[in-house]
Amino acid sequence: MADQKKLVAEITSMDEDFTQWYTDVCIKADLIAYSHIKGFMVIKPYGYALWENMRDILDRRFKATGVQNVYMPLLIPESLLQKEGELVNGFAPEVAWVTAGGTEPLTERLAVRPTSETVFSDFYKDDVHSYRDLPRLYNQWCSVVRWEKETRPFLRSREFLWQEGHTIHATREEAEQRTQQMLNVYADFLAEDMAIPTIKGQKTDKEKFAGAESTYTVEALMHDGRALQSGTSHFFGQKFSKAYDITFTDRNNTLQYVWQTSWGATTRMIGAMIMVHGDNRGLVIPPHVAPVQVDIIPIQQRKEGVLEAARHMADVLSGFRVKVDDSDKSPGFKFAEQEMRGIPLRIEIGPRDIEAGTCVLVRRDTLEKTETPISGIENTVAEILDTMQKQMLEKARNHMEDLTFEAKTTEDFYRHFQSGRHGFVKAMWCGDPACEEKIKADLGVTSRCIPFEQEQISGTCVCCGKPAKKMVYWANAY
């Protein structure tokens, strides 16, 4: 057990310093390494396998709604980027510029894509002519670059992996519906596969995406009570189609501008997963996306028959992502490693177990131990993983509910955040961005969203006291 304690001791306690705990887990669980290029990280095999699982599930969910994958150019000419003014203003401070190709300077600077609305718009122009060509439902998996000042693994980095969906439609209604549909895909994926509950709602004008008519978001709450925007879906109306001249002939043979959406989710979701489920022993990964679901650890593995039994069990469990840890480390060290890496289920099997025809199962989330017969193990494992997946969501939902408060008055609202408490605070808002700005300046708190499920907390704005228009979720956010 000395080994185990040592490895665990290598990460800071989350209660002591949550930020340091987060970074420690990213590194010690082998998800990433810092590169020698500021703001850029290396995603290591374990982190990338996790991303692959997330990508594959999300990709299937997209395709089930008719979305098709494409690939668009990485570099965007400045003139193309500038056609839609709001977008370029929003991204200008964050763009990395290519100014030379080989030994020659370029006549026009090229942006490394920070997002691809402009390139898609440029493409649509030739891609669509008639209402028969609509809708177009495109998506790409790629990396983007945004020149952030402060960076943290997964949460904010100068390059990150994401998917960006881009669609165009014949009518406003259809485009608006698609915006909501894809938000629901994110919410369902986060809940069902990542075990992360979210609040669905609309961003205020101040917080919406540059160039969007409206932005919808799924907001999650981390273990420390701070919020994390975990996926966004944008309705652009006809802004881009007018700026880039994307028209089609409708059923009445009239020329119309298309209606446009985009929606994106990133490796940030890995950050959310770490901060929602992790504990002082490290990561806890939901079974659906875990690179390894079952870690079989032989006890006294040099004794006759032990390794064979462990390997036989792995064969029986081949329907799961399973590994046998037959390295020459001590069982205690292996336990600690499995816990650090958040592998959902550990199976301990030693000479005495084999004799008794049993083994010991340990769930990563609850650390609960069960002795169970080896015979029929595949059904037991299936049930436990299924239960674990559901209970992780329940636990996270309870945590979010426990940390969701209401503030009827300005005093209540300020007292909550000034006392150093976090969590979501539901409070009314008059609709004026000036109030959001004041709250941010005073408390560092931002409006996370105007939730679809509105409640009447009070009659007046929590900032200025004027009549309220909407209930808003407020929080400190990552």
Added chain:
Amino acid sequence: MADQKKLVAEITSMDEDFTQWYTDVCIKADLIAYSHIKGFMVIKPYGYALWENMRDILDRRFKATGVQNVYMPLLIPESLLQKEGELVNGFAPEVAWVTAGGTEPLTERLAVRPTSETVFSDFYKDDVHSYRDLPRLYNQWCSVVRWEKETRPFLRSREFLWQEGHTIHATREEAEQRTQQMLNVYADFLAEDMAIPTIKGQKTDKEKFAGAESTYTVEALMHDGRALQSGTSHFFGQKFSKAYDITFTDRNNTLQYVWQTSWGATTRMIGAMIMVHGDNRGLVIPPHVAPVQVDIIPIQQRKEGVLEAARHMADVLSGFRVKVDDSDKSPGFKFAEQEMRGIPLRIEIGPRDIEAGTCVLVRRDTLEKTETPISGIENTVAEILDTMQKQMLEKARNHMEDLTFEAKTTEDFYRHFQSGRHGFVKAMWCGDPACEEKIKADLGVTSRCIPFEQEQISGTCVCCGKPAKKMVYWANAY
């Protein structure tokens, strides 16, 4: 049939102008669109679905050999790129440089990765300490940018998609073995999945990768008799490990430099597929990688029961990638589209077929028609696709063999290429790069590889007449 002829007429005949035929097929088969950014293309849904299938199969083949996926930074500081002199000299004319992040100029230029040996090397340094950490078998799927002057879809573009594998090992033998192993993975994938036969061999010093000790290649022959390098695998020895100080402690507790490899294959393979299998009706895609394997085309689809029968058949064939073309185009137009897109198998089903309990199958490669019972169709389709996959390889192999020649003398060699003939020419070489340069200057012909399977064509170099060291495959190449 008028519609069909019209669509087919839209592509240039391959016998008339092979280059134009190629471009026409890329566009008309809906694989790509030109973007408005010179040298950058848009990979459209059909082209990307093809790439996804190729990627998934290759990825499984890599993982079966123990390879793990990772993700490395897109941007590389100039100083890091310069540590290994040969590599940077090789790529310097082709690098796109980022010089500003947001509104501020950078203190050091960053290269958009043209290849990632340097970033991996920088990472290995902290990743590996002991022989227990070796080997490391990494791969990444990403895009790279190389500032090419002349560009053509898939064959040569300023940005392309690829995978780059990077491995490090404790011994020279193990690294050399891995170089060969991955070359074999490419050759097997190309033969078994892409139905493209290749010649395996070593590049001459003149043609090898910048910084490599040796480069191995798989060379394919296109329909027009020109060669295409379709995958390469490099052995670096200790060049990078010495330049980047990548050391480990061996079993005897001695500090050693690691031995290194890299290997890559790109969307170029799609270009190879088009030019090996395509014909005057368009693409022909091998079943293993085809986005759609079976295209069911209802005849007289408005007649009662026809669409139902077609859809029922699609259900029965759900184990394949199948589509029902129920659009309101004419059957002739649908046939032409299916042929243009290279969908391996067409099933025609109309009222008379349904009554007779039969349908008509048409193979895309041979255009052979078979009437077959609807009952048991899933077995018939499985057999035909399997046969087609194998026969496409055979046909391509026969074509390559028919276009493989021997030249014993300088006169024979020069006469072959000066007469405008293409194909592989096997001829002896003294080992002097000056002879390669002379042949290239005189004929535009390059040494494709020193094949592993050597033959003794003659005793003297086909260029200078001095005693020969190796048999080389020569060709005009893309």
